Amino acid sequence: MAGFQTLNTRGVAEEVHGILLDKILSCELGPGQRLDVAQISVQLGVSRTPVKDALQRLSAQDLVDIHPRRGTFVTQISPDDVREHSRFARLSR
Numbered sequence: 001m002a003g004f005q006t007l008n009t010r011g012v013a014e015e016v017h018g019i020l021l022d023k024i025l026s027c028e029l030g031p032g033q034r035l036d037v038a039q040i041s042v043q044l045g046v047s048r049t050p051v052k053d054a055l056q057r058l059s060a061q062d063l064v065d066i067h068p069r070r071g072t073f074v075t076q077i078s079p080d081d082v083r084e085h086s087r088f089a090r091l092s093r
Contacts, residue, residue, distance in 0.1 A: 012046055013053035019044065020054055024063050024074055031076040035064060 020040075023029040041051045055072050058064040062081075066072045 013050035013057075016040075016044060016046060016050045017054035017057050020058060021063070024058070024077070029074050031074050033074045035072045035074065037072070 020029070020035075029035065035055065037048050037051050037055070041048045044051070055064055055066065059066050059072075063075055063077065064072050065075055
């Protein structure tokens with residue numbers, strides 16, 4: 001049987017991260033709002049894995065709080081946080 005090429009799911013997770021980051025920084029996803037992995041994956045047309053990866057990264061950036069068995073929620077962010085993350089997002093693109 002021929003071998004399979006490994007898919008690059010990292011690129012998909014990066015795209016999901018960018019979309020969620022933009023929605024958080026623009027307050028389209030407001031502080032305290034629950035983020036449903038299944039719903040986000042359906043809306044973006046991707047599997048749950050890249051959504052979970054993106055949420056883990058956002059958690060490391062203190063933009064979401066992940067509570068096992070309770071859910072993932074957008075954190076309260078200050079205008080300074082928005083400026084800092086927006087500047088970093090522009091540099092990394």
